[in-house]
Amino acid sequence: MTTGRREPRQFSPPLPLPRGPLSHGAVSALRERGSPLSLASLADSDPYGEDLQLALYVLYELHYQGFDGVDDDHEWDPALLTFRRALEDRFLDALRADVPVDAGAQEALDELQVEPVGDDGGSVTHFLRNQGELRHLREYAALRSLYHLKEADPHAWVIPRLHGRAKAAMVAVEFDEFGAGRADEIHAGLFADLMEDLGLNTAYGYYVEAAPAEMLATVNLMSLLGLHRSLRGALTGHFAAVEVTSSPGSRRLAEAMRRAGAGEAAARFYDEHVVADAVHEQVVRHDVIGGLLESEPDLEADVVFGIRATGFLEDRLGALLLKTWRGGDSALRTGALAA
Numbered sequence: 661m662t663t664g665r666r667e668p669r670q671f672s673p674p675l676p677l678p679r680g681p682l683s684h685g686a687v688s689a690l691r692e693r694g695s696p697l698s699l700a701s702l703a704d705s706d707p708y709g710e711d712l713q714l715a716l717y718v719l720y721e722l723h724y725q726g727f728d729g730v731d732d733d734h735e736w737d738p739a740l741l742t743f744r745r746a747l748e749d750r751f752l753d754a755l756r757a758d759v760p761v762d763a764g765a766q767e768a769l770d771e772l773q774v775e776p777v778g779d780d781g782g783s784v785t786h787f788l789r790n791q792g793e794l795r796h797l798r799e800y801a802a803l804r805s806l807y808h809l810k811e812a813d814p815h816a817w818v819i820p821r822l823h824g825r826a827k828a829a830m831v832a833v834e835f836d837e838f839g840a841g842r843a844d845e846i847h848a849g850l851f852a853d854l855m856e857d858l859g860l861n862t863a864y865g866y867y868v869e870a871a872p873a874e875m876l877a878t879v880n881l882m883s884l885l886g887l888h889r890s891l892r893g894a895l896t897g898h899f900a901a902v903e904v905t906s907s908p909g910s911r912r913l914a915e916a917m918r919r920a921g922a923g924e925a926a927a928r929f930y931d932e933h934v935v936a937d938a939v940h941e942q943v944v945r946h947d948v949i950g951g952l953l954e955s956e957p958d959l960e961a962d963v964v965f966g967i968r969a970t971g972f973l974e975d976r977l978g979a980l981l982l983k984t985w986r987g988g989d990s991a992l993r994t995g996a997l998a999a
Contacts, residue, residue: 668809668852672728673865676718680711682747686718689740690730697743706873707754708976712747713876717868719744720883724810725864748884755881759968761961765897765949768967772904784978787985789912794920798858799991800981801851801926802867803875807882808851809864812837814882815899821892825951830896833903833940833948850929857923860997870992874977881973885966893959896952897966900944907938 675691678684681701688695705712721727722735734740763771788796812834822830839845852862861867885895914930917923953960984991 668848668862668864669725671863672726672730673863673868675727675730676714676868678711679714680705680709682711683715683718686715686740686743689737689743690718690722690727690734693731693734693737697739699743699746702746702750705750707750708873708877710873710876712750713873713880716744716747716751716880716884717876719747720880720887721865723883723887724813751877751880752884755969755972756965759965759972761964761968763964765953765960765963765967766945768897768964769900769904769945769949772901772967772971775908782978782982783909784981785909785912785916787982788916789919792916792920792985794858794922795990795997796985797916797920797922797926798860798997801855801858802860802992802997803871805851805855805860805862805867806865806871806875807879809848809862811848811851813848814886815895817886818892818895818899821889822896822948822952824955826896826948826955827951829943829947829951830899833899833943836940847929847932850925850932853925854917854922854929857926867992870994870997872980872991872993874973874980878970878973878977881969891962891966893952893956893962894966894969896944896948897963897968898970899966900949900963901967901970903940903944906933907935907941910934 675687676683678687681698682705685695685697689697701711718727719740722730722732722740726732726735784800788800792800815830816834819827819830819834835841837847839847839849843849855862882895882898885891885898910930910933914927914934917927917930949963953963981991
């Protein structure tokens with residue numbers, strides 16, 4: 661099938677507005693090479709807050725799509741990399757302090773299969789299926805677009821760092837994520853189709869200004885783990901957490917889309933994940949994680965950290981969404997959505 665869709669990543673997005681001194685420094689340095697970078701406020705910054713998370717997001721995007729008017733060579737600018745490393749250390753130190761690593765990898769994966777209790781069980785996908793309105797689905801899709809328009813890209817960084825059974829299995833799963841050889845089946849493109857059905861703007865990075873720190877942090881975690889070979893175990897743990905939880909959550913989201921009349925393409929994105937990720941879960945559990953730990957058993961604690969850190973940040977995002985939606989408010993920083 662040929663969708664005739666416009667490629668969301670054909671153009672780079674504009675730089676976002678800063679949210680504090682750290683993000684101001686990062687944005688300024690990208691606008692004007694040599695602009696001073698100061699870490700004076702780092703010690704007092706919230707590691708999960710708007711300023712630090714936006715600064716990290718901006719610097720990580722240099723490794724993906726970049727920004728309109730920003731030289732591609734900034735990707736490996738030594739001053740920016742030094743600045744980014746300090747932000748990463750603050751973020752990673754906070755995660756290590758807040759995320760317990762007190763189980764084996766298989767036990768941590770088993771925990772992910774325990775479903776919430778009750779009508780919505782504190783789960784965003786249960787809320788959306790049972791009582792979500794079209795406005796909630798539009799906000800959810802706009803926020804998730806920060807990742808889904810580059811779906812699977814951060815995890816691809818682990819491929820050259822794996823070998824044997826783990827590498828072969830990881831490539832097999834990623835092959836499906838990238839459309840199994842068909843451009844019109846690439847999952848990032850299917851998400852763009854979903855956004856069109858919801859009347860959203862499909863341009864890459866369009867909704868960064870609307871995204872709160874809790875959303876930025878979930879995307880930043882993938883980039884942080886993906887860009888550091890030393891964190892390859894944590895990245896495979898993150899990938900496993902995504903795949904294990906995807907199928908049941910996607911089923912609920914497909915039901916939510918249909919109940920709200922969002923459109924067939926909106927539901928199809930999640931339908932695809934119900935089927936594909938049910939298979940991927942087993943491949944990731946037994947061959948990616950199993951193969952990695954067979955060859956590098958000392959990475960098990962890192963795998964568990966990746967699983968638990970993913971859940972920790974997703975829980976923070978979920979709590980924000982449910983609190984604002986139940987209160988009748990928007991979860992977006994910039995208010996109502998516009999296509």
